[in-house]
Amino acid sequence: MLAVVLAAQFMAPLDVFIVNVAAPTIRTELHASGAGLQLVIAGYTITYAVLLITGARLGERVGHRRVYLGGLAVFTAASLACGLAQSTGELIAFRLLQGAGSAILIPQVLSLIQRNFTGEARVKALGAYSAVLATGAAAGQVLGGILVSADLFGTGWRPVFLVNVPVGLVLLVAAVRVLPRDEVGRRAERAAGRARGLDLPGLVLLGAAVSLFTVPLVLGQEADWPLWSWLSMAAAVVLFALFRAYESRLARRGGAPLIAPRVLRTPGIGLAVFRIVAVMAVNAGFLFALTLHVQSGLGYSPLRAGLTFAPTAAAFGLVGLVWRRWPQALQRTLIPGGFALTAVSTAAVGLLLRDGGDGGPWLYVAFVGVGGGLSLGFGPTLTRALAGVRAEDAADASGLLSTVTQLGQLTGVAAFGAFFLNRLESQGAPGAYSSGNALLVCFYALASVAALGAVSGLVRMRR
Structure with missing residues (x-):
C-alpha cells in the first residue's frame, strides 16, 4: 500500500519540474508565445495549489480510497491529453486539468499514512514520504532531460507527459487491489465529515x-x-x-471550519509550517536558478542539465530513509544541523560555479550536502508535526501541509528566480561568467534562508 501511494506522490512534484527541461522544445514545436509557454509550465501548479484543501476535504467526506482512485484517473487521463495536444491552448487546458487531478489525489497520501500506520511504522512511512517528496522535484529535471534528448520515435517533448500514462494505469490496477477499503468503523467518521460539509x-x-x-x-x-x-x-x-x-x-x-482549529493549535505546527516553507523555497529556488545557469549560462544539453541534479536527489532520498536510525543523541540536532548543512553547501555551490566553470569534483560533494541538509530539515519536521495530530484530523493536516509545501515551492521559484534573473540582467553582457556571478549572489540569499531555518531549530531545542 505504501509503495502505491508514494508512487503517486512522486509523480506530482515530478510533473511540476519535468516540463522545465522540455520548455524550449515545446515552444519551438507549438510556436508558443512567452506567455503561453509560461501558462503551460505554471497552469499545473496553479490549480494544484488552489484545490489541495478541497481535495483533502473530499477525501474525508467520500473516502480516501475512492478519492485517491478518482484523482489518479483524472491525472492519468489529463497526462494522455497533454501528450496528444496539438496547440498551445489545448496543452494549457489539459495542464490545468492535470493539476486538478493532482490536487484531488495528493492529500489522500498523507491521510492514508496517518490512518493506516501507527508508532514506528508511521515514522518509517513518513520518512519514505519525505524522501519521495523533494526527490520527485530533482528527478523531474533528470527524467525530463533524458526523455527530451532521446526524442523517442520523433515525438520530441511529448514523452514527458505520456510517461505518466502507463505508470498511472499500473497504479490504478494496484490501488484497487491493495488500498484498504473503508472500514465499517469509519462510516461514522465519513458521516461526520458529510455533516461538517465542505464549508x-x-x-x-x-x-x-x-x-x-x-x-x-x-x-x-x-x-x-x-x-x-x-x-x-x-x-x-x-x-x-x-x-x-x-x-x-x-x-x-x-x-465546521475548513481546517479544524485544534490542528492549528497542535504544539509545534506553526514552527513546522515555517520550516516546511523554508525547505521547499530553498529546494525550488536552488533547482530553478541552477537550471537556468547550466542551460543558458554553461550551454548544457537537456540530458546533462538533468543529470546535474542526480546527486542532490539521491542524497535527499537516502537521508530521508535513514535519519530515524541514527543515535537518539543526534535526533534533537537533526533539524538545525540539516539547515546549517544546507546553508554551507548552497553557498559552496555558488562559490564553485562563480567563475563560469564546471566546479570540479567538489561541486558534487556540495550537491550531496544540499540534498542531505534539506532532507534533514524536512523529514524530522514533518514527522514531529504529524505526531500530535489525531487520526480524525488527518485530512485537515494533510491539506494544510500539502498546501504549505506547494506555496513554499512557488515562493522559492518566484522570489529566487526573479532574484537570479534580475542580477543577471544587471550584469550587462551575457555569458557563463555573468551567470555564475548572478548564481553566487542568489545562492547566498538561499543560504541566508537556510540559516534562518537553523536558528528556528535552535529555538525549539531550547524550549
Whole structure:
C-alpha cells in the first residue's frame, strides 16, 4: 500500500519540474508565445495549489480510497491529453486539468499514512514520504532531460507527459487491489465529515486567496512584475485575513471550519509550517536558478542539465530513509544541523560555479550536502508535526501541509528566480561568467534562508 501511494506522490512534484527541461522544445514545436509557454509550465501548479484543501476535504467526506482512485484517473487521463495536444491552448487546458487531478489525489497520501500506520511504522512511512517528496522535484529535471534528448520515435517533448500514462494505469490496477477499503468503523467518521460539509464560503475565500497569491508568483516574472501582480498579492493578504476571521467565527458558533482549529493549535505546527516553507523555497529556488545557469549560462544539453541534479536527489532520498536510525543523541540536532548543512553547501555551490566553470569534483560533494541538509530539515519536521495530530484530523493536516509545501515551492521559484534573473540582467553582457556571478549572489540569499531555518531549530531545542 505504501509503495502505491508514494508512487503517486512522486509523480506530482515530478510533473511540476519535468516540463522545465522540455520548455524550449515545446515552444519551438507549438510556436508558443512567452506567455503561453509560461501558462503551460505554471497552469499545473496553479490549480494544484488552489484545490489541495478541497481535495483533502473530499477525501474525508467520500473516502480516501475512492478519492485517491478518482484523482489518479483524472491525472492519468489529463497526462494522455497533454501528450496528444496539438496547440498551445489545448496543452494549457489539459495542464490545468492535470493539476486538478493532482490536487484531488495528493492529500489522500498523507491521510492514508496517518490512518493506516501507527508508532514506528508511521515514522518509517513518513520518512519514505519525505524522501519521495523533494526527490520527485530533482528527478523531474533528470527524467525530463533524458526523455527530451532521446526524442523517442520523433515525438520530441511529448514523452514527458505520456510517461505518466502507463505508470498511472499500473497504479490504478494496484490501488484497487491493495488500498484498504473503508472500514465499517469509519462510516461514522465519513458521516461526520458529510455533516461538517465542505464549508463552501471558506473554500471560496481560501481558493480566491491562494489564486491571487499564486498567479502573480508564477506569471509576474515573465511580465516584469506589472502593477496588477502586486495588487493581486496585496488582495491575497486581505483575503487570507478574511478567511482566518471567518473560520474563527464559524468555529465559535459551533460550525465546521475548513481546517479544524485544534490542528492549528497542535504544539509545534506553526514552527513546522515555517520550516516546511523554508525547505521547499530553498529546494525550488536552488533547482530553478541552477537550471537556468547550466542551460543558458554553461550551454548544457537537456540530458546533462538533468543529470546535474542526480546527486542532490539521491542524497535527499537516502537521508530521508535513514535519519530515524541514527543515535537518539543526534535526533534533537537533526533539524538545525540539516539547515546549517544546507546553508554551507548552497553557498559552496555558488562559490564553485562563480567563475563560469564546471566546479570540479567538489561541486558534487556540495550537491550531496544540499540534498542531505534539506532532507534533514524536512523529514524530522514533518514527522514531529504529524505526531500530535489525531487520526480524525488527518485530512485537515494533510491539506494544510500539502498546501504549505506547494506555496513554499512557488515562493522559492518566484522570489529566487526573479532574484537570479534580475542580477543577471544587471550584469550587462551575457555569458557563463555573468551567470555564475548572478548564481553566487542568489545562492547566498538561499543560504541566508537556510540559516534562518537553523536558528528556528535552535529555538525549539531550547524550549
